[in-house]
Amino acid sequence: MSYVEDLLDDIWQIDVDTTPKDVTDETKRAISDFFGVTIAGFQNPAAKPILRHIQMHSSSSGSSLLGTSMKVEAPMACLGNGYAAHVYDLDDCLQSTLGHPTAALAPAIVCAAEEANATGADVIRAYLIALEVIGRIGRVANPTTSERGWHCSPVFGVIGAATAASVLLGCDKATTAMAIGISCSYASGLRANFGTHVKALHMGAAAERGLEAAELARAGTTSSLTALEGTDGFFQVFAGIPPNSVRYEPSTNWELQDPGLMYKRFSCCSGMAPAIEAILEHPQLRESDPAEIESIHVGTSILSPMELVHPLPQTAMQSKFSMQYAIACPIVHRKTTLEVFNNDSYVQDERVQELMKKIYPAVDPELAERGMTADAPVKIRVDFRDGTAVETRRDYARGNPLNRLSDPEMREKFMGLCAPVLGTSGAAELYSSLTALESAANVRDLTDLC
Structure with a gap:
């Protein structure tokens, strides 16, 4: 079988009820951090251009721009939320992808979850599957992908967004494999644009195209099953790996345990x-x-x-x-x-x-x-x-997996970002709901609090 088929076979049975508690807890930390940086991000003056673009190209619809009163079409919500999540450069990082995973994954997750009326447990499962996909692909492709000048966050993030959205939209393994193949052709992002609005745009575009890949696959669009490891495939193009030389190796490690996410305290790289x-x-x-x-x-x-x-x-x-x-x-x-x-x-x-x-x-x-x-x-x-x-x-900043931020410190970060937008009580209510994400009957109950 192909690399993507073997990978999905290995992780498809992930279930929130049988996942280690520290892994599900870390997922909730990641999603909570995403909500915090995104809600604050729309207040950044640098978010004005993306909001103008969204207003020009989206009619009123049902997908949330977090921290605003706007409901827009799903692709525009992905673009906006991904941009806002990264505009302060306060979002999490992952060593295996050498980039920022959640700012690309979570916007597609929120949009797909709202469309599907998904539960909080559904969101956790989608995030875990997607993070395993990009983490394992990243371990193969890096460090060469980064060395070649690619911004790894959107390059891997679009694949993760496609995976997560596919899971939430009810796609089976075969359809999800098609979505991943489609997203491999969407992978992009140049480090040359660091220090400009485009870096944050990378995250929104990855989320938007990832959701689109999932929807196209669900509609019947096909892609190559060897888009990762085949001739002129992802591994060859982004990492210089000879075609058809990579075989998937099953793993018992969780990305959230090893290497784990790095959470940021400063609004910079x-x-x-x-x-x-x-x-x-x-x-x-x-x-x-x-x-x-x-x-x-x-x-x-x-x-x-x-x-x-x-x-x-x-x-x-x-x-x-x-x-x-x-x-x-x-x-x-x-x-x-x-x-x-x-x-x-x-x-x-x-x-x-x-x-x-x-x-x-x-x-x-x-x-x-x-x-x-x-x-x-x-x-x-x-x-x-x-x-x-x-x-x-x-050697290690605070927030590094080897120098973790405590739960109170994570809450303090969230409240500092969200209280000016939602008010202290509103921010506290949202944070409490996010930390109990597995209990949410419908994700819209959370986005309505924003």
Whole structure:
């Protein structure tokens, strides 16, 4: 059989009632985090263009734009919710895909679940199956896919969105395999667009096309069963793997356990988080005078220079992908709240601009041995004008699976994002409902709270 048939055979029997509790709990954390970042994301001024586009191309319909009063056509809801989920760059990450999974999967899940009047348990199952699909494909294709300049989040995310939507729309394994084959031809997204609106657009487009792939397959559209491993298939094109050389290997691991999701605290690329924390948690560095700093040398892993492509950012969008800003921001502004990564004035501050010119990132030989790790470890050396120096390092940011955020910390993040939109009581009610997702009789009961 083909790779996709073997993969689906292996995971199709996933059932919420027999899934380990820590796995279902982690699914609820991921979905809750998605709702939080998406509801807040529509308040970001950078979401205005996508909302204008949706209003121009969608009549009133039954799919929710989370955190707004708008009901739109399902494809537009996927596009909008995916964009909003990623516009702050606060959504989760997964090592095996080297990207952000839930921002692509969850918009398609919400739309398909609303259409099907699905239960919360249905949503959990669809998410688990989809995450296993992209995680196992990602383990085969990466790190080459990322090394070639693809934005892995939509490249794998569209496949996951197609899978999840197929499950919720009642497709059988054979039809879901067709949807995955269709989505392989939709896979796209260039890292060249980091620091612009297009990065968030990648997530919305992946969700939209994933849902479309599922609906096309359900309508009878066929695709190649070897679209993954065959000649000119996904693995060959995105990862340079010789055609028909990959065979599916069953696994007993859950992606949510190994490697697990990384949840973010800062509104920027996850590759900046360890550097930010290294400064914030060092008593001398977080209180240092920028004018007294001679130079800062930052040792990084090999993924860092591929993602952090703006050495001297001029806009908030660019600042999210800058190691220089990751260091200068906490030193100059002494805070890393939402606005410092989403307001141009913080980036254009003269003190920040001057300090960034003194910051020199370079791949560190020791950290390079960790390969294409999304952990983004850093070593930092700060040399002061008086001849003294301070050295520090950070291997794992808070929120990494090896340095987990607690449930209260996850709730605090959610409330901080949603309370300004829904009110404190409304946000609390929604969070409580999401943490009991398996009990929801209809997903619309949750989206109606938004």
